Amino acid sequence: MTRIDHRLLRAAVLAAALPAAAAAAPVDDYMASRDKAVTAAVAAAKAGKAGDDAEIKAEEVARKDLAKRMSALVGPLKFKGLGTPSFTLDMFVYGDDLPATRLDGMAFANADETTRVVATPEAVFQAWLAARAKDKDVPEAAAVREGGRAAVDTGYLVNNALVNVGGGVVPYTALPVTAAPGETVYANLGLFTDEAPANALPNTIVLLRVADGRAVMGMTAVALNMKPVLACDQAWKPYNTKVQALLKATETVSDLEDPRWAELAKVEEEGSNVFRTCLAKAPESQAAFATATKRAEAFLQTLRGN
Incomplete structure (x- = not known):
């Protein structure tokens, strides 16, 4: 069996x-x-x-x-x-x-x-x-x-x-x-x-x-x-100041190997990461996230x- x-x-x-x-x-x-x-x-x-x-x-x-x-x-x-x-x-x-x-x-x-x-x-x-x-x-x-x-x-x-x-x-x-x-x-x-x-x-x-x-x-x-979150915009502001300065400095730069292009990309990414992290935690964002x-x-x- x-x-x-x-x-x-x-x-x-x-x-x-x-x-x-x-x-x-x-x-x-x-x-x-x-x-x-x-x-x-x-x-x-x-x-x-x-x-x-x-x-x-x-x-x-x-x-x-x-x-x-x-x-x-x-x-x-x-x-x-x-x-x-x-x-x-x-x-x-x-x-x-x-x-x-x-x-x-x-x-x-x-x-x-x-x-x-x-x-x-x-x-x-x-x-x-x-x-x-x-x-x-x-x-x-x-x-x-x-x-x-x-x-x-x-x-x-x-x-x-x-x-x-x-x-x-x-x-x-x-x-x-x-x-x-x-x-x-x-x-x-x-x-x-x-x-x-x-x-x-x-x-x-x-x-x-x-x-x-x-x-x-x-x-x-x-x-x-969604309405802008003041604290998050403030967190982004110093990075934006650097971004604008780098954009002005590279207006006439055609050399893609110029280190300022890499610095620009880095600052943009770092600033955006700080903004997104702030937005995800901000109490003002939670109602919009619930709707989403x-x-x-x-x-x-x-x-x-x-």
Whole structure:
């Protein structure tokens, strides 16, 4: 009798594992095809052949194949108010010969792109996080070891997942959204801007939902009608004085190696960090943050799809 029980146990374990193994195979095939296409594109770029007709055609064929695979992996998804999805990897090479760092997935957006969503298999998302943790010369890469939390709390990850052109997101503060059973959710309130953040108030919600074998990340504009916080503006003021002096000093400087450019970037970042830290703790901000959390909860419902 014991032998029969062991056989039944092994059969049950095997049966439980089969769906996961079957699901992993298409993802593995996608990742292998994707890596092959990117490697070929990087090699062509290094050889100075990126603009050749044959290389352009090869990339188009590879991209269409990957888009078809990704669409099948993500499955039929619809998000209220968002249009027909498109494949995110519009290029395989970044700069001269570096692999593109965009998150593989299907991208959705509304008409004016104030709301953007990317859906991808969870396994692809985790592989992307692992790859970004190894990015060279990226200060935020170390934070990626935090996993999904870092995806919404790190501007580098948000911008490589959701932003195409026209600016970037600077995270300000986490939002305590409530996840349903079986899902993992992280949210952040931040600023979408094409300039240095300085002491600007937040205007964007970023949210990540992981459930049902998918990772869905989205960003949406939010108007909170926040009023300036005097103490935080005062904390930013001395940094702004230095920024303005450096801007004036570099008005006619064309040498990008001039140390004043690096000093300008450093002071801007330090001052903005001080301002954001102050804003997150200021009593005057809490009502607006509560409103942002409610908006994030509504956005989460949108990200649940269909």
